Amino acid sequence: MTLHRLAPRIVTANPLLTLSGVTRRFGTLTALDEVSVEVFPGEVLGIVGESGSGKSTLLRLMNLEDAPDAGVYSLNLPQTPGNLFALDRFDRRMLCALHIGIVYQNPHLGLRMGHSSSGNVAERLLIAGERRFSVLRGKGQQALEASEFPLERMDSPPSELSGGMQQRVQLAKAIALEPALLLLDEPTTGLDVSVQAAVLDTLKGLQRDRRITIVIVSHDLGVIRVMADRVMVMRHGRVVEQGLSDQVFQDPQHPYSQQLVQAKL
Amino acid sequence: MTRVLTAEALTKNFVLHHLSQSLPAFRDLSFTVDAGEFLLLRGPNGVGKSTLLRMIWRSYLVDAGHLWFERPDGVIDLARAADVDIAVLRRGEIGFVTQFLIARPRVSAEEVVAEPLRQAGIADPLPRARAALETFGVRPDLWRACPATFSGGEQQKVNLARALILPMRLLLLDEPTASLDAGARKALLARLADLKSQGVAMIGVFHHPGDVAHLIDRELTLKPMTELSNVAV
Numbered sequence: 001m002t003l004h005r006l007a008p009r010i011v012t013a014n015p016l017l018t019l020s021g022v023t024r025r026f027g028t029l030t031a032l033d034e035v036s037v038e039v040f041p042g043e044v045l046g047i048v049g050e051s052g053s054g055k056s057t058l059l060r061l062m063n064l065e066d067a068p069d070a071g072v073y074s075l076n077l078p079q080t081p082g083n084l085f086a087l088d089r090f091d092r093r094m095l096c097a098l099h100i101g102i103v104y105q106n107p108h109l110g111l112r113m114g115h116s117s118s119g120n121v122a123e124r125l126l127i128a129g130e131r132r133f134s135v136l137r138g139k140g141q142q143a144l145e146a147s148e149f150p151l152e153r154m155d156s157p158p159s160e161l162s163g164g165m166q167q168r169v170q171l172a173k174a175i176a177l178e179p180a181l182l183l184l185d186e187p188t189t190g191l192d193v194s195v196q197a198a199v200l201d202t203l204k205g206l207q208r209d210r211r212i213t214i215v216i217v218s219h220d221l222g223v224i225r226v227m228a229d230r231v232m233v234m235r236h237g238r239v240v241e242q243g244l245s246d247q248v249f250q251d252p253q254h255p256y257s258q259q260l261v262q263a264k265l
Numbered sequence: 266m267t268r269v270l271t272a273e274a275l276t277k278n279f280v281l282h283h284l285s286q287s288l289p290a291f292r293d294l295s296f297t298v299d300a301g302e303f304l305l306l307r308g309p310n311g312v313g314k315s316t317l318l319r320m321i322w323r324s325y326l327v328d329a330g331h332l333w334f335e336r337p338d339g340v341i342d343l344a345r346a347a348d349v350d351i352a353v354l355r356r357g358e359i360g361f362v363t364q365f366l367i368a369r370p371r372v373s374a375e376e377v378v379a380e381p382l383r384q385a386g387i388a389d390p391l392p393r394a395r396a397a398l399e400t401f402g403v404r405p406d407l408w409r410a411c412p413a414t415f416s417g418g419e420q421q422k423v424n425l426a427r428a429l430i431l432p433m434r435l436l437l438l439d440e441p442t443a444s445l446d447a448g449a450r451k452a453l454l455a456r457l458a459d460l461k462s463q464g465v466a467m468i469g470v471f472h473h474p475g476d477v478a479h480l481i482d483r484e485l486t487l488k489p490m491t492e493l494s495n496v497a498v
Contacts, residue, residue, distance in 0.1 A: 003327060008347040010336075010354070040349050201371050226369070230348050244348050246324040253326065255282035262283075 008040075014076045016041045016180060016213045017062070022071030024057055024237075031057045032068065033237040039181075041076075042211040046228030046245065048221060048260065054237040055217045059185050061085075062215060063102050064092045075099060077180055097127040101174025105186035107166035110173065113159040117169045118144065120158065124176045143172040148202045164195035168202070175206065184216040188223060200226055221260070225249060233257045266299035268335050269435050269466035270321070275330035275344075277313075277320060289490045290316050293330070296485050298435070300464040303457075303480045305471065308487035314470040317487070318437045320344075321468070322361045323351045334359075334435070356384050360433035362425060362441045374398060374415075375408040378427045385431060397426040400456070402448045417444045425449070429456050436460065438469035442476050450476065 015038040024032040032054045039045045047055045060066045061073065064084060073084045077099055081087065087095065104110045111120050121140040130136055144154055149168040158166045167187060174182055187203070188196040200223065207214055207227075216227050224231060225245060232242040233254065241254040252258045277290040290313045298304050306314040319325040321332060323343055332343035336358070341350065355361075369377075375394045382390030398408055401422040407415065412423045421444050429436075438457075442450050457480055461467065471477055 003329070003345050005347055006342070006345050008349050009339075009341060010350040011347070043349065043352075198371075201369070204369065229352055242348075243326070244323060244351060247326060250319070251279075251325040253280070258282050 011040060013041055015039055016043075016076050017215070018072075018074050018076075019058075019062070020072050022058070022061060022068045022073070024054075024061065024066070024068045031237050032061075035071075035234075035237070035239055037232065037239075039213055039215060041213055043230065044207060044214040044216065044228045046224035046231045047215065047217045047234060048219065048224055048231060049234035050219065050260075052236075053234040055234050056185055057237075058234070059102075059183050059215065059217050062181070063100055063183055064096055075181065093127065097124060098177060099180045100183065101171075101177075101179040101181070102183040103167060103170045103174050103185065103187045105189050107158060107163075107170055110170040111158045111166065114157050116155045116157055117149070117161070117172075118154040120169055121173045121176050124173050128177055139176060140172070143176040144169070146175060146206060147172040148198075162195075163191050164199055167191065167199055171199075171202070171206075175210075175212070178210070180213060182212045182214045184214060184218075186218050186220075187216070189218065189220065196223075203227065221249070233260065266302070267464075268297060269300050269302075270298045270335070270468075271331070271333040272296050272321075273331040273333065275317075275320065275332070276328045277316065277325065278328055291487075292490065294487075295330075298466045298468060300434070300466050301461055302482045303461060303467045303469065303477070305469055305474055305477070305481045305484045306487060307474070307484050309489065312487045312489050314487060315439050318361070318439050318468065318470065321435075321437055322355070322359065336434075356381070357431070358433055359435045359437070360428055360431070361437045361439070362428040363439045364421065364441070364443050365424070369411075369413075371411060373409045374403065374412045374423045377412060377423055378430060381427060381431050394426070394430065397430050398423065401426050401452050402446070418446060418449070421445055422449050425453055425456075429453075429460065432460055432463050432465050434464075434466065436465050436467045438467060438471070440470055440472055443472060454480070 017039040019035065019037045022032055022035045035058060049055045061068055067085055074082055075084065118140045121143050122136040125136050125139055141151060144151060147168040149165065149172055158169055188199050191199065206212065218224055228245045231245045231248040233240050233248065235256045241248060241257045248257060249261055252261045273295050275294040276292050279288040279290060306317060308314055316325060320327050321343060327344035330344060333340050334343050375391055375398060378397055379390040379394035382393060395408055403419060403422050412420050425441060441453060461480060
């Protein structure tokens with residue numbers, strides 16, 4: 001039995017991201033069952049849960065790649081409508097390019113593997129309307145630098161890069177326009193341990209310097225522990241527990257969270 | 266005296282779902298701490314001294330009761346406050362000194378110590394961070410190294426320098442003298458006395474309370490709760 005938590009009183013800012021009552025069905029399967037989330041500006045929210053818990057479906061909705069069966073999504077930004085799910089395809093694409101960055105586990109989803117790395121980053125800027133070559137090149141380079149990508153490789157296509165470097169190109173593309181919201185879908189899964197630590201460190205540094213609001217999905221609790229201020233535990237399309245990271249890891253309340261934390265090496 | 270914390274009828278059980286068991290930690294525990302006051306927690310191992318500190322820090326949840334924390338703009342119940350509010354309090358008003366440093370790869374000792382100052386918006390924090398490392402006896406040639414590779418004692422010094430660099434309104438101390446050499450222990454006691462005179466309220470667990478005897482104002486002795494009860498899960 002836990003106490004009901006009150007609404008924020010010290011923090012007076014509105015949440016940057018609000019999802020309420022989001023349901024997504026695939027045929028007879030309910031992938032998300034009335035999920036509600038709030039993320040405050042500058043906060044890092046970690047989402048954990050087993051495969052099929054709905055965590056990646058939720059992230060895809062936040063990136064407006066998919067539409068739910070019910071629910072409302074809003075970002076507290078100037079000139080954005082109350083429900084982003086109601087946007088048409090063109091506005092959705094523009095909003096994502098300007099305000100949301102994403103890094104996928106699988107770089108093929110986020111990058112054109114045969115184009116140059118700098119071209120991949122510049123594509124983001126092109127969508128946003130930038131046409132001057134020098135600006136495209138300069139901003140692309142800045143973003144690659146901030147992602148700690150070796151600039152001497154910026155003209156190599158991702159297909160010729162290592163896994164860790166491909167993730168850095170994705171990250172550069174994601175942050176090129178200084179988005180309000182950065183979504184990370186298993187960003188370091190499949191990388192070897194030292195590369196994973198270096199990529200996480202880059203992410204942590206970026207978050208510290210720019211105060212980007214981040215939602216990170218991972219089944220790796222170590223990654224979430226390092227990155228997240230707050231954790232949300234999902235199971236069967238529902239949020240079973242949420243709390244400050246150290247609380248969820250040290251004093252998990254829900255039977256499933258307890259199982260999950262105990263299973264950590 | 267200005268009240269800082271009022272604990273009212275705190276109750277905490279650890280529910281172990283896979284064992285269908287509930288371990289009671291506290292029932293109806295009440296106490297207060299004022300500004301500039303040092304409260305020592307006493308009791309045998311396993312009685313829940315660290316548990317109580319973690320409940321105030323909110324890494325453990327409270328099942329029932331209140332933890333009223335007095336702030337300039339009103340009182341807030343730490344047992345029920347929103348997670349984001351607790352995060353703010355942890356950055357500027359409530360400090361927790363534990364025995365463990367959480368080192369991050371590639372972050373230097375001086376940056377670890379400077380971080381709370383940066384978060385508080387203090388410009389050019391490195392000189393102050395270095396002075397704190399010097400006070401606790403960390404050798405200057407280690408300041409720019411990452412503490413992950415330091416010995417336990419050196420890590421603890423970095424940890425203390427970081428945790429005590431800003432005067433919080435409430436400081437939770439969980440055996441901070443463990444693994445410290447005599448010099449660092451002396452520096453710690455001097456810093457605690459200094460913070461106490463600035464009005465910082467402290468709640469501490471010490472293996473050898475003799476170390477801090479001259480700082481202690483009051484003691485709270487926790488009694489064991491041994492009975493196990495079954496819960497329906």
